[in-house]
Amino acid sequence: MTQLVECVPNFSEGRNQEVIDAIAASISGTHACSLLDVDSGVSTNRTVFTFVGSPEVVVEAALNAARRAFSLIDMTKHSGEHPRTGALDVCPFIPVQNVSMDDCVHCASVFGQKLADMLNVPVYLYGEAARQERRRSLPAVRAGEYEALPEKLKRDEWMPDFGPASFIPSWGATVTGARKFLIAYNVNLIATKEQAHRIALDIREQGRGRGQPGRLEKVQGLGWFLDESNLAQVSTNILDYERTPVHTVYQEICREAEELNLPVVGSQIVGLVPLRALLDCADFYIHKDQLFVLEEEHKVRLVISKLGLDSLSPFNPRERIIEYMVSSQDSCRLASLSLRRFVLSVGARTAAPGGGSVSAAVGALVRLSVCPSVCLWGRL
Structure with missing residues (x-):
């Protein structure tokens, strides 16, 4: 049976289309690898690539992308709203079909070792692949960001898992690991960055720090401002959408925004999303509003409308739902x-x-x- 692993590398470049296209070409040019999505942000200066393939194929594609980025991205010139530590900031592996989390941990370990050997750069393991408990959380590993690396790499507790404990100015450091499917979900506000961040601190699991936990389990969050859209966002990572569904995050942010008299103007999913997450959201609104909706397509449309998922750009379910994308790739292969x-x-x-x-x-x-x-x- 076909094994499928999803890989979602985040590169610190969201403005230079030639660089983005070159990295995409290195991925799609990898034999038997299917590039599903490329999502760039100007203000964040970051691009998220999503591709699937067998465990061996996705590791090869990720290495090809990193090799290409090494010659094109210079972190000494990088700035953006999104936290980052390196040119290839984070590269997670996620089980999709007929693979286990342990298989993805192995992918991350192989990728990390090969990346360090190939480019001679520091690499950290996080998530399910972490070898130290303090490194399970990506924000913990990324604390201080790129600018803190020169001093961070000198400390024994932050020795990289692979590669030299040396600061490489043009690259920084890369974090790789294995995790469940994460939903990158942002809610749009007519507000300032500071107001959006205030809401993020209240709703994210970490809260405002020790003694001040937030309300939503398995949710990370921060606030930022999108110059290109002239609005702020509460940007979240939903680490377990079964524990904390998308609609719960949206409703909580709406409630917080209402208390501050801030308009909510839609939301955004970055990258791909599991179908189950949207159907759970649809079921919530069907029950809440006593609607009669049966067909899957109509349920997805309902969610797009309720959450305003097309507020910043079109939300095409065939291009944004991972099951549909994988099915489309299978159909293309069947034709041959x-x-x-x-x-x-x-x-x-x-x-x-x-x-x-x-x-x-x-x-x-x-x-x-x-x-x-x-x-x-x-x-x-």
Whole structure:
């Protein structure tokens, strides 16, 4: 059965399209790797790439992307709203299909070692791949950001897991690891950066620090201002959407904003999102507003409307929901199969090919059967 791992490297470049395109090309040019999404931000000066493949393929693609970025990104010239420690700031591996978290931990370890060997840069492990408890949290590893690295690397407790404990000005440091699916979710406000950050401090799990915890479990957050959109955002990472659903984050931020008389003007999902997260959100609003919505497509549309997910840019479910993207990639591959391999795929215990693909194949066979000169069965 096909193994799929998702890799979501975040590069510290969101303004130079030539650099972004070059990194994307290095990923899509990796054999058997499917680049699903490229999401750039001007104010954050950051681009999130999302791709899937087998464990070996995604590690290779991530290394190809890092190698390309090494010659194109100079951290001494970087500035942006998003916290960062390096040119390739963070590179997580996430289980998607027929792989375990341990498999993704192995991916992170292999990638980290190879990256350090290839570029001679410091690399840290975080999340499920962390070898020290203090390094499980990405914000903890990234504390102080790029600017703090020269001193941080001198301290024994922050020796990198791979590579030299040396400050590489053009690169910084890279953090890699394994985790569950994370939803990068931002809520738009007509407000200042400071007002947005105030709300973030109240709702995020960390809160305002020791003795002042926030309200939402498994949620990280901060506030920033998007110059290109002329609005502020409460930017969150939802680490476990089953524990704290998307709609809960949205409702809490709306409640906080209302207390401050700040308008909420939609929200934004960065990168891809699991279908289940949106359907859970739809079920919440269907129950809350006593709606009658049955079809999956209509439920997704309801969520787009309720959360204002298309407020900053179009939200195309076929391009933003990971299950749809993976299914689309499978469909493209199915089109190139021989009939024999297609029939074998039908018998396999996989989601694709499904009924639509089988119906199309049967229809083609029926049409060809009326032409005796075509010996189709010989090509099985």
